[in-house]
Amino acid sequence: MSSGPSSSRYMAGLCVTALGVCAGGWLLLTPFAFSYPGRGRAAVTALATGGGLAVVCAAALACWAVLWRRALRADGVLPPRQTRRSRRSARRQARAERLVRASRQRELVVAPDPAQVLTDLRALLTPLLADGGVELLPTAPDVPATETAPEPEPVPVPEPRSSELVAVAESSRQVQAPGHLRGTRPASFFAEPKEPLLRGAELLMVGTGEEEAW
Amino acid sequence: MVSRAGMAGLAVVFAVGGWLIAAPFALRFQRAGAPWTGAARMDVLVGGVLAAAGFVGFFVALGGRVRELYARAYASRD
Numbered sequence: 001m002s003s004g005p006s007s008s009r010y011m012a013g014l015c016v017t018a019l020g021v022c023a024g025g026w027l028l029l030t031p032f033a034f035s036y037p038g039r040g041r042a043a044v045t046a047l048a049t050g051g052g053l054a055v056v057c058a059a060a061l062a063c064w065a066v067l068w069r070r071a072l073r074a075d076g077v078l079p080p081r082q083t084r085r086s087r088r089s090a091r092r093q094a095r096a097e098r099l100v101r102a103s104r105q106r107e108l109v110v111a112p113d114p115a116q117v118l119t120d121l122r123a124l125l126t127p128l129l130a131d132g133g134v135e136l137l138p139t140a141p142d143v144p145a146t147e148t149a150p151e152p153e154p155v156p157v158p159e160p161r162s163s164e165l166v167a168v169a170e171s172s173r174q175v176q177a178p179g180h181l182r183g184t185r186p187a188s189f190f191a192e193p194k195e196p197l198l199r200g201a202e203l204l205m206v207g208t209g210e211e212e213a214w
Numbered sequence: 215m216v217s218r219a220g221m222a223g224l225a226v227v228f229a230v231g232g233w234l235i236a237a238p239f240a241l242r243f244q245r246a247g248a249p250w251t252g253a254a255r256m257d258v259l260v261g262g263v264l265a266a267a268g269f270v271g272f273f274v275a276l277g278g279r280v281r282e283l284y285a286r287a288y289a290s291r292d
Binding site: 034056064 | 216219222224233241243253257260264268274277278282
């Protein structure tokens with residue numbers, strides 16, 4: 001927008017206003033430096049004009065400096081201005097990143113070896129399975145089939161309905177919560193509620209007799 | 215707003231220069247035909263420098279502003 005030759009505009013403004021400040025200071029000093037007659041018109045003119053000029057030129061100098069800084073910032077020469085809020089936000093972001101990095105490292109350090117986990121699990125489960133009469137690997141029966149005792153009548157077990165099975169499976173399934181880096185929630189937590197959420201509030205209002213008030 | 219204030223500052227520099235040139239004669243501490251006093255000479259000298267600088271600076275700044283406006287208009291048209 002303001003790249004290249006148009007910076008001469010700001011330079012000209014800065015130079016002229018700086019010259020004005022210097023000239024104002026000089027005019028303030030001349031009555032004393034050249035010993036003008038005290039309270040004479042020349043001295044009063046020099047003092048008043050010099051003082052006013054210095055103040056006005058200092059304000060204009062500040063304006064040109066602000067304008068040039070804005071132009072440089074718009075052109076990307078200067079970094080964008082950091083407000084207190086953005087500084088605070090950057091600090092929070094850095095702190096959060098530090099925490100995430102630290103927690104990741106801790107997980108990596110503490111994460112157990114999968115092979116070791118499997119070995120430990122097998123050592124735990126093998127006695128339990130052996131006590132229950134279940135073998136890890138199916139083996140061929142040694143006894144011939146003709147000598148086996150007749151099997152008892154199987155007791156009919158009521159099979160759960162498929163919808164109940166699906167509900168149980170869904171409620172036990174753990175899913176990652178959206179927007180969370182860690183932690184899981186049951187899938188039913190994110191499922192569409194069967195009844196509207198406002199139903200409870202409506203019942204409450206009717207029950208307390210405040211429906212008309214609402 | 216800030217741009218206008220900066221331009222106004224340049225205009226004030228030019229006006230003060232003009233005033234300093236005219237002040238010795240307007241306030242009659244330099245009589246016509248009399249030898250020039252030190253105060254009058256100083257005021258006219260400083261006023262002349264300020265008026266020239268203010269004039270040049272004002273029009274340089276104005277030209278830069280107009281160039282910026284043209285560049286912005288061309289950029290928005292393309």
